[in-house]
Amino acid sequence: MRKxxxxxxxxxxxxxxxxxxxxCRYLTMEGDFGNPASRSHAFGWDAEKAxxxxxxxxxxxxxxxxxxxxxxxxATESDNLALKGAAHFYQTKGRxxxxxxxxxxxxxxxxxxxxxxxFEVTYLDPEPNGLxxxxxxxxxxxxDTILVSVMHVNNEIGVIQDLAAISRIxxxxxxxxxxxxxxxxxxxxxxxxxxxxxxxxxxxxKVYGPKGIGALYVRRKPRVRLEAxxxxxxxxxxMRSGTLATHQIVGMGEAFRLAREEMETEATRLKGLRMRxxxxxxxxxxxxxxxxxxxxxxxxxxxxxxxxxxxxxxxALKELxxxxxxACTSASLEPSYVLRALGRNDELAHSSIRxxxxxxxxxxxxxxxxxxxxxxxxxLRELSPLWEMYKDGVDLNSVQWAAH
Amino acid sequence: MAYGTKVLDHYENPRNVGSFDKADxxxxxxxxGAPACGDxxxxxxxxxxxxxxxxxxxxxxxxxxxxxxSSLLTEWVKGKTLEQxxxxxxxxxxxxxxxxxxxxxxxxxxxxAIKAAIADYRKKNGKDENVNAA
Numbered sequence: 370m371r372k373x374x375x376x377x378x379x380x381x382x383x384x385x386x387x388x389x390x391x392x393c394r395y396l397t398m399e400g401d402f403g404n405p406a407s408r409s410h411a412f413g414w415d416a417e418k419a420x421x422x423x424x425x426x427x428x429x430x431x432x433x434x435x436x437x438x439x440x441x442x443x444a445t446e447s448d449n450l451a452l453k454g455a456a457h458f459y460q461t462k463g464r465x466x467x468x469x470x471x472x473x474x475x476x477x478x479x480x481x482x483x484x485x486x487x488f489e490v491t492y493l494d495p496e497p498n499g500l501x502x503x504x505x506x507x508x509x510x511x512x513d514t515i516l517v518s519v520m521h522v523n524n525e526i527g528v529i530q531d532l533a534a535i536s537r538i539x540x541x542x543x544x545x546x547x548x549x550x551x552x553x554x555x556x557x558x559x560x561x562x563x564x565x566x567x568x569x570x571x572x573x574x575k576v577y578g579p580k581g582i583g584a585l586y587v588r589r590k591p592r593v594r595l596e597a598x599x600x601x602x603x604x605x606x607x608m609r610s611g612t613l614a615t616h617q618i619v620g621m622g623e624a625f626r627l628a629r630e631e632m633e634t635e636a637t638r639l640k641g642l643r644m645r646x647x648x649x650x651x652x653x654x655x656x657x658x659x660x661x662x663x664x665x666x667x668x669x670x671x672x673x674x675x676x677x678x679x680x681x682x683x684x685a686l687k688e689l690x691x692x693x694x695x696a697c698t699s700a701s702l703e704p705s706y707v708l709r710a711l712g713r714n715d716e717l718a719h720s721s722i723r724x725x726x727x728x729x730x731x732x733x734x735x736x737x738x739x740x741x742x743x744x745x746x747x748x749l750r751e752l753s754p755l756w757e758m759y760k761d762g763v764d765l766n767s768v769q770w771a772a773h
Numbered sequence: 774m775a776y777g778t779k780v781l782d783h784y785e786n787p788r789n790v791g792s793f794d795k796a797d798x799x800x801x802x803x804x805x806g807a808p809a810c811g812d813x814x815x816x817x818x819x820x821x822x823x824x825x826x827x828x829x830x831x832x833x834x835x836x837x838x839x840x841x842x843s844s845l846l847t848e849w850v851k852g853k854t855l856e857q858x859x860x861x862x863x864x865x866x867x868x869x870x871x872x873x874x875x876x877x878x879x880x881x882x883x884x885x886a887i888k889a890a891i892a893d894y895r896k897k898n899g900k901d902e903n904v905n906a907a
């Protein structure tokens with residue numbers, strides 16, 4: 370068994386060897402290295418053909434028309450283009466945007482920027498299971514609301530929002546609907562027609578493709594307009610200028626093609642692994658699953674081990690590559706803002722670990738993880754004054770803590 | 774985050790983990806921090822009639838640096854008088870463990886813990902002085 374065991378597939382995935390092999394054909398003199406925008410020779414035409422084939426593969430995974438796919442550098446750029454692009458284009462219609470507190474920072478930070486530009490943003494609280502209450506969403510919509518952005522799958526807790534139901538509330542009001550699907554693409558079926566989204570952000574590196582490439586789905590019927598955020602040669606129908614990264618794009622295309630073919634069997638396998646992991650931990654006291662267990666992607670398990678601090682647990686689990694909160698925020702000492710938004714108390718938020726399984730995770734990995742967790746949780750609880758107090762029947766909420 | 778070798782050593786082989794009877798008059802207990810902040814340290818000292826710390830025990834809920842800071846502290850206070858132990862500075866702990874700036878608060882907590890334990894002992898034994906406890 371190779372150690373550390375990689376259980377952080379929601380942070381990123383390795384490039385599938387089949388994808389890497391295809392990418393290598395688009396880099397060197399011997400390969401199709403041309404600029405897809407070159408119209409005057411075969412080098413350009415061949416590269417363009419490869420790019421369009423990949424566009425077709427990405428579109429096919431989400432049941433879109435290839436013309437609705439805009440290449441970007443990743444889901445963060447897609448989120449920026451969707452939010453800023455739509456807000457800037459439609460600002461004469463209204464200046465109010467609705468999103469959720471558990472969104473990725475690429476949405477939240479972009480929304481903050483739009484607030485600085487004079488837009489108004491409503492940040493909805495999710496329910497304790499991480500899902501959005503549709504009644505609260507409806508109540509937040511106003512006459513001047515131009516855009517609603519709700520992520521499809523949360524990166525920390527893996528819960529799946531009901532986009533189709535959200536769309537049924539948002540669309541009749543003539544409001545645009547965006548969703549960040551970086552964590553759902555290739556894991557659960559996506560049908561942009563059935564879900565009723567106008568804009569959808571995608572990333573390659575969460576789906577066994579390369580880092581540095583993503584896409585934004587932009588609906589054509591009815592047409593959604595965006596103000597470009599990157600100006601230049603007018604690539605991607607003027608929505609995103611910049612020479613297309615052919616090797617990255619074919620990598621994303623191949624990754625999405627493989628995902629389409631293998632998603633169903635892989636989902637069943639991953640669900641089995643997660644059930645095994647959860648069952649293996651069920652005899653440990655004071656363990657809490659964060660987020661809804663049913664409406665959740667198969668490969669995610671986010672758990673709080675009460676009375677054990679997350680960072681010390683990660684240190685104890687050095688043979689596992691797992692994360693506490695999301696990788697983007699773990700440099701700070703703050704507990705996960707996602708778990709806090711669910712109403713989890715700070716102690717449980719501090720004690721959370723995210724396990725995300727993927728294509729190369731085995732049953733053996735799960736058995737090892739279960740054994741290791743039993744050993745390390747036991748050891749750290751022996752060290753924990755809170756565990757001792759809990760065992761002695763002390764109500765920790767009744768203690769006067771010396772806050773610092 | 775990468776940890777220094779001394780932090781790792783104390784984290785993997787923590788010294789003097791455990792508890793003393795809080796009610797024992799020879800025991801001083803200091804508990805500092807809060808679960809909501811991500812660290813709680815409990816330090817206990819056994820003090821003899823000469824005012825010398827004979828033994829120390831700790832339990833800590835917190836990151837590796839917090840565990841290491843309290844483990845180190847139990848080694849340092851052993852054999853010291855209450856006065857000497859009360860003079861241990863967080864900067865000494867931070868320096869010994871080579872704590873990075875974001876982990877300095879762990880050493881501050883350890884200094885608070887020994888001061889609180891000394892204050893508790895003195896209070897119990899009617900020697901309440903104006904100790905700058907946590």
